[in-house]
Every structure is written in structure tokens, then in C-alpha cells.
Amino acid sequence: xxxxxRFAILMLVCxxxxxxxxxxxxxxxxxxxxxxxxxxxxxxSYRELTNVIGNFGQFATIRQSGDKIxxxxxxxxxRYNLDALSKxxxxxxxxxxxxxxxxxxYRAFDLACPNCDRNDYRLTLGENGVVTCGKCGIKYDLNxxxxxxxxxxxxxxxxxxxYRYPISYDGVRINIVN
Numbered sequence: 001x002x003x004x005x006r007f008a009i010l011m012l013v014c015x016x017x018x019x020x021x022x023x024x025x026x027x028x029x030x031x032x033x034x035x036x037x038x039x040x041x042x043x044x045s046y047r048e049l050t051n052v053i054g055n056f057g058q059f060a061t062i063r064q065s066g067d068k069i070x071x072x073x074x075x076x077x078x079r080y081n082l083d084a085l086s087k088x089x090x091x092x093x094x095x096x097x098x099x100x101x102x103x104x105x106y107r108a109f110d111l112a113c114p115n116c117d118r119n120d121y122r123l124t125l126g127e128n129g130v131v132t133c134g135k136c137g138i139k140y141d142l143n144x145x146x147x148x149x150x151x152x153x154x155x156x157x158x159x160x161x162x163y164r165y166p167i168s169y170d171g172v173r174i175n176i177v178n
Contacts, residue, residue: 032163033178035110037096039089040175046080048073052099053106053169057129059142061111063095063122070095074125094122096176097131098167102143108176109146110163113138115156131162 039062043049048071052058060073068079069086094112101107113121113133123131129142130149137152138159146162167176 030164031166031178032110034163035092036090037092037108037110037165037176037178039086039091039096039177040173042173043169044172046071047078048076049098049174051075053174054100056100056104057102057143059097059099059107059125059129059131061095061097061122061125062091063111064089064091072125074127092163092165093117094119096165097123097125097142097162098174098176099129099142101129106167106169106174107142107145108165108167109140109142110165112163114161114163115159 041049043053048060051073052060058073060071063070064082065079067082069082070077070079092110092112094110097107097109097111099107111122112119113123113136115138116133116135121133121135123133123140125131130139131142132139133152136155136159137150138156139149139152140146140162141149142162146164148159148161151159165176165178167174
């Protein structure tokens with residue numbers, strides 16, 4: 001009886017150690033900390049943001065290109081000058097995807113494919129909140145927390161979902177900071 005009890009205790013200790021060390025913070029956290037994001041925009045100053053924040057299932061991309069901020073939706077693309085306040089913004093690896101999902105929740109994701117993991121392999125916005133990587137072909141669903149819809153060309157056996165960032169909107173200003 002005592003041997004069974006010792007064995008049970010030993011198994012419990014081993015399992016507890018395995019569970020506590022088997023997952024990294026990146027895999028268990030809702031939001032990614034892998035790439036630094038820090039930006040904020042007054043929504044009414046940017047046509048693309050006004051369109052996506054007020055409409056469920058709509059998204060826009062935001063990235064820096066030289067001395068400009070490029071904002072793009074399915075319908076438009078505008079280049080805005082970087083001002084003194086926005087010159088220190090951080091846009092993750094490839095830029096940011098921001099919008100409102102089909103349930104009215106504000107969402108922010110990295111614009112770079114998390115599997116190719118390079119700033120020049122950006123995702124392309126498509127209909128119904130679907131984004132696609134031009135390199136590996138993986139498709140993601142922005143309306144469902146960036147989950148994988150299809151594996152694309154099969155380059156990655158176990159692809160990961162999109163890097164997601166915390167976003168807040170107070171009716172005037174969007175802030176994305178991790």
C-alpha cells in the first residue's frame with residue numbers, strides 16, 4: 001500500500017513539472033509579445049479606420065513605409081505623413097491589421113505571416129475577413145481570432161495562428177500596445 005502511495009505522489013510531482021514547463025508564455029497567452037507594437041490613432045483622422053471600426057467584419061492594414069503610414073482596406077489605400085507623435089510608433093513585424101470582427105469585437109493582428117516570420121512576407125486582405133500569405137499560401141480568418149482556414153502549399157506541417165495584439169477603442173482613439 002505504501003509503495004502505491006509513493007508511486008502516486010511521484011507521478012503527481014512529475015506531471016506537475018511537465019505541465020508547468022511544457023508551454024511557453026507565447027503559446028499560452030492570448031496576445032503576442034514576440035514583436036513590439038505601440039501606436040494610437042484618432043479614428044476620424046483616417047478614412048480607413050473610420051470605415052472598419054464602424055462596420056462588423058471589416059479590416060484595414062497599417063504599416064510604415066519610409067516617412068509615411070500606409071493604410072489600406074479592400075476599397076482604398078492612403079499614405080499619410082508621419083508626424084512628430086507617430087515617428088516613434090512600433091508596428092510589429094510587418095505592420096498591423098486592425099478592425100472589427102463579425103461579433104463587434106475590436107481586433108489587431110500582425111500583418112506578417114507568423115509562419116514565414118519575415119517582415120517582407122505580408123498578408124493580403126481578402127473578402128470576409130480572410131487574409132492570405134503570398135509566400136506559403138496559408139489563409140487565416142480574422143473574424144475568428146486569426147485561426148488557420150487552410151494550410152496553403154503545405155510548407156508548414158503545423159502552422160501557427162496569427163500574432164494577436166491588445167487593442168482598445170474609446171470612441172475616439174484606437175490604441176494598440178503590447
